[in-house]
Amino acid sequence: MxxxxxxxxxxxxxxxxxxxxxxxxxxxxxxxxxxxxxxxxxxxxxxxxxxxxxxxxxxxxxxxxxxxxxxxxxxxxFPFPPLKPTTPHLIAEMRLWTKQLDEDIHNSTGTVSNAIAFRYAHTEGKSKEEIKLHYDAIPDPIKRERLWDLAKNGVNSKYFSTAIVRFEKLFTDMEITLKENEWLAGNSFSLADIAFTPYITRFDHLNLLGLLGQRPSILNWYDKIRKRNSYKLAIEDRLEDKIVNLMAEKGEDILPEVLRVIDKV
Ligand SMILES: N[C@@H](CCC(=O)N[C@@H](CS)C(=O)NCC(=O)O)C(=O)O
Structure with missing residues (x-):
């Protein structure tokens, strides 16, 4: 198995x-x-x-x-049902979406989540020495430095504004694509849609869907995805209340502050 x-x-x-x-x-x-x-x-x-x-x-x-x-x-x-488009061109489009996610969207999401909420979960119940050991155990030195800075400075970390600006670009690109096509890589649901689903969900949990602004095609796409049984099984049924509540609580008043960050940059 x-x-x-x-x-x-x-x-x-x-x-x-x-x-x-x-x-x-x-x-x-x-x-x-x-x-x-x-x-x-x-x-x-x-x-x-x-x-x-x-x-x-x-x-x-x-x-x-x-x-x-x-x-x-x-x-x-396990080819059935297939989760890749059928033409080489659309497969390339699908991979352009997942490539940017691996290149920087994933880290930017970690930055936003840690700045607003996860830094509290990482440090809760730990002594100063334990916190230091916890962050020192991150093997990648660049990630270690970033997460440590976020733990100390939250939304005032130098990493935060860069991440938010990156999302502005992503949301614009997604809106343009989803206005034209039903899904991110053409008109069939693919690994590209699956890849971005948890990231939009994370913004939802952090009370940051307001950042999407006037981008109705992304919201429509997100609504369709949330109706799929796979979303229920893979995400909804497994949500950890403690973490979801932490994100909701810490994200409650954060949107105006985040919008100010974009304005300042
Ligand atoms: N590029 C990796 C990223 C994996 C990653 O960052 N995983 C996070 C959770 S989404 C993790 O395990 N973090 C644990 C930690 O940093 O201690 C992938 O796509 O698998």
Whole structure:
């Protein structure tokens, strides 16, 4: 059976779970608590040296990391229903969406989530020394520096405004595409739509959908996706109240401040 090392609230794990649900695949659940650093143990790093979720162990015992690669693997290994468009051109379009997500949208989402809410969950109940150890255990030095800065400075971190500006561009690009096409890569639901779903959901949880402004096509796309059974199984049924409430509470009054950040830049 497929085995997934994941976390209920992790955006990268959510997209893999949507693919598993779309394809009606059974999988063994290995849930890791990220705020407790369970992805940073030496044992887990033997599976995923980057100390992150998700990691898929295939039916043959092969280990696959990187959520975009995992979703493509699942679509190759279990072709029905297909989650790629049918023409080479539209497959290229699909990959341009997932590429930008891997290049900077994912990190920008981590920046926004940590600045507003997750920094509280990462530090809760830990002494100063434990907090330092928790952040020091991040293997990638660039990510370590960014998350540490966000833990200390929240929305005043130098990383925050850059991330918000990046989302402005993303939302504009998505709106233009979704005004013309039903889905991100043409007129069939694909891995591109699946990839972006958890990220828009994260903005929803942080009370930041107002950032979309006048972009009705994205909201319409998001509504359609939320009606799919895969969204219910992969995201809704697994929401952790404690984290959702933290995001709602910390995000409650944040929108005007975020809009000011965009104005200032
Ligand atoms: N590029 C990786 C990113 C994985 C990633 O950043 N995962 C986050 C959750 S969405 C994580 O495990 N964070 C744990 C930590 O930083 O300790 C992928 O797409 O799989």
């Amino acid at each position: 497929l085995v997934l090392y994941h976390n209920d609230m992790s955006v990268c794990a959510q997209k893999v779970r949507i693919v598993l649900a779309e394809k009606n695949l059974e999988w063994k659940d290995n849930h890791l608590n990220l705020f407790k650093g369970e992805a940073r143990t030496e044992k887990y790093k033997k599976l995923n040296p980057n100390a992150v979720v998700p990691t898929l162990v295939t039916e043959n015992g092969d280990i696959i990391i990187e959520s975009t690669v995992i979703t493509e693997y699942l679509d190759e290994a």
